[in-house]
Amino acid sequence: MTNKKISALTKKRYSSEKRFKAYCIAALALAMAILFTLLSSITLNSLPAFTQTHITTDVYLDKNLLDPNNTNDLEAILREGPWRSLAKSSLREMVPGVNDRKEKRELYGLVSVIAGDSIKYYVKENPNDIGKKVQINIPSSDDIDLLTKGLIDRNLPEENRTVSNLQLKWLDQFIYEKRVSKRFAWKLFNHGDSREAEVAGLKGAIAGTLLTMFVTLIISFPIGVMTAVYLEEIAPKNRMTDFIEVNINNLAAVPSIVFGLLGLAVFIGYFGMPRSAPLVGGIVLALMTLPVIIIATRASLASIPPSIREAAYGVGASQLQVINHHVLPLAIPGILTGTIIGIARAAGETAPLLMIGMMAFIVDTPHKITDKATVMPAQIYMWANNPERSFESLTSAAILILLIILITMNALAIYLRKKYERKW
């Protein structure tokens, strides 16, 4: 009798276990599917941004034009050369018979507005080519770029597309002459921001992010670790430390924009620190990261078995020696993991930086922590707001690069944890 009862119950138990397992697998599959969709859509959207259409242009680097006074001074030539008009005249040479003002403008519209700079850069790298006829790869305008990538439909009626019939005719001629090529868009990494999609890059934002993270790290890591060591190892357990602990835990839950307001009011308003600077951004993000580091460090310290502390005290180590020789080295993997994850979170933060003016159009690459700068997430936000279609793929590319940076940081955290992890 009883056996039958038990076996009936066992069956029920097994089937409920199976169901539970199925739910868990379904949840996991759903999470993976969402992640996969997100990553693949970002990657697919971003692909066009990693290449850039170039038009190989014949340029005659006329010495009389570039250096009319025969100074042979390269710097003066670079500074004063008529680069823009040289680019324009070179285009006219390749497409004879364009005289009408409107037609001319359409012709110049084939290439980027910084076509002159491409020629200048070529001369800077190859000064001996002055006086020769050379071929220079000039980036196309963003509309031509979109067209060659198939993102603008050439079969649309002329009034519905941003590339005119005349431009199409010239472009087809260039393609026939094998002048049109797609190259890796290095400008993504060696150009700052720009209003023109074909030259807009992330160099400034990446440098800004690195500088900001540097400030965040050097402020939040030592303060966070020391606070945690004091609270966990040294402070007496009483109401005061309980109170502090509750407050630190609450601080971790404060909306990040509040830290931005604090930064604006205190660091910029009261201390007069520069606006839009990685210095202030870093301090604000450090305040945001502090509770994360403190909590992670405390958890890591608490996980060190008390037997290690007893052993060290037992042979006569002082408290400082116990902490420095035994507890901290054992806790380092956990501390580093917490720190890197905290910093990675800060690297993806936009809201607090909005308040201190780091959400700004800044072309120059910052070199010091007091220079004006922007950061990756802010750059993504600003590009996403641009109306030109080319910025669509640029935004995705920037997101992808930010994700790669963050994933690398997290992977580093996992690696450090595995490497220094000890068992006892």
Add this chain to the structure above:
Amino acid sequence: MRENGKMKNDYKVKTENITVDYGEKRALHGINLNISSNEVTSLIGPSGCGKSTFIRCINRMNDLIDGCKVNGKILIDNEDINNQNMDVVELRAKVGMVFQKPNPFPKSIFDNVAYGPRIHGTVKNKEELENMVRKSLKRAGLWNEVHDRLDASGLSLSGGQQQRLCIARAIAVNPDILLMDEPCSALDPIATAVIEELINELKERYTIMIVTHSMQQAARLSQKTAYFHLGEMIEFGDTSSIFTNPKHEMTEAYISGKIG
């Protein structure tokens, strides 16, 4: 350094009216116990009777426990260890401790033993340190087993070896007194036998206090035995008389297996 000039009757450790409180709860009710040099003293009694708490008073390990208060007088070589002038670091160098669970540092065997001499600065150079490590490992009976792998992690040893490593670590700082808190309770009988033999040898040099749950171990090892019950010391005397002719009925009940 070790003091041999003392008179034989002078006790190494004298305790007067020790009470220990964990917050509201009193764990020891006025213990008076005197320990002679170069003897093994066993503390026996049922779980929770306060024997571990008592030996942790001797090197002030109880200081580390929040809310633990120790009152009473503890004299080591006639010096009050709770005196303000007594440095707890020096005290613990003089009173070594071996714990219930082997707890080597997650470092090499060499560094485990060398740690004490290094932090106390008792060795001047590398050579002296190496001598000290060798001497301590030999005294702990571990040298022959590990001399060719001093760089290996202390955690790579077996449980019994780890415990002997902990003993070597404790004696590397040249203590006078060794406190052992159930040093064999986590070990198998063979490892236990090795440690017991070692304790027998060590009493030539050190005054040893050992907490044990095994009455056979107490009988085999110690010259003096103290029986604790619920925070009180019921009986203290020569091991032989306690085990053959206990004066107190509770002691008799415990050693004959009726309580505990």
